[in-house]
Amino acid sequence: MDGAAFWNRELVLPDAAATLRLGREVGLRLALGQIVFLIGELGAGKTTLARGVVAAWTGHEQETPSPSYTLAQGYDGPRGILTHMDLYRLNRPEEALELGLEDAMQDGAVLIEWPERLGFYAPQRRLEIALSWQKAGRLARLSHKGGA
Template sequence: MSDLPSFTVAVPLPDEAATAALGRRLAALLRPGDLVALRGDLGAGKTALSRALIRGVTHEDAEVPSPTFTLVQTYDTAIGPVWHFDLYRLSGPDEVYELGWDEARAEAVMLVEWPDRLGPLLPPDRLEVTLSHDGPDARRASLTGHGTLAARLAGTDWTLA
């Protein structure tokens, strides 16, 4: 068990506009070196949330392809480099080094889909975002900040208007 502080908040996402608003709100919270662990079943909205976050720190019409086949996409943004990883197809944690993991950890905000694939490489100081279905088109996000991200998460208004 970690002795790092943590803070959790639930955010209802009734539609795509709410998911985009959450992405923009998260973007304002993040700094280089932060890791966002994105959890949820296939189709839960991990890539949609990542896309909204990246567009929030680049421009609204930015092309943001899913990293499903490339495994990682990188972006130059207003908050510094953002690396978006999709680790679904990795067979072990060591394979992440081939994707530039050390470089990303040193300088970037990292969005990581399927973070369990990191095993012991998943840092204890992180933001966990768990997305789940809450109706046909609605989702629910559970945000848990660990370590330094706990205070930033707690100090943010998560009401999406």
């Protein structure tokens, strides 16, 4: 599947293992300079997906704590640094800059839970995965914003 097809579809994730699998696929494709917004309510599966991305990016399974208190966590991999952010507790959009958002975007790949908190600082060009509830599992909508 080419990048355009991958990032323009909907898929059902019947269980958490499917969410992890999607995360791994994303992690294999992710390149430096790409930003992925993980959108969805509390419990939608954003951190589960991020765990899969981190595992594929670093090449091994590891602890992937939800950065809900530290807000940002970096992971070194053969392709560079992946930064996982959870901005739920961000008080002001400017705080994201203090966390190093711009450097993270410039030098690496970035995954962001609760990107709504970025307000004005949200990058126009980004990939999005929106997770919502669907019967037993979740629905994932993958899309591309702001041009190619």
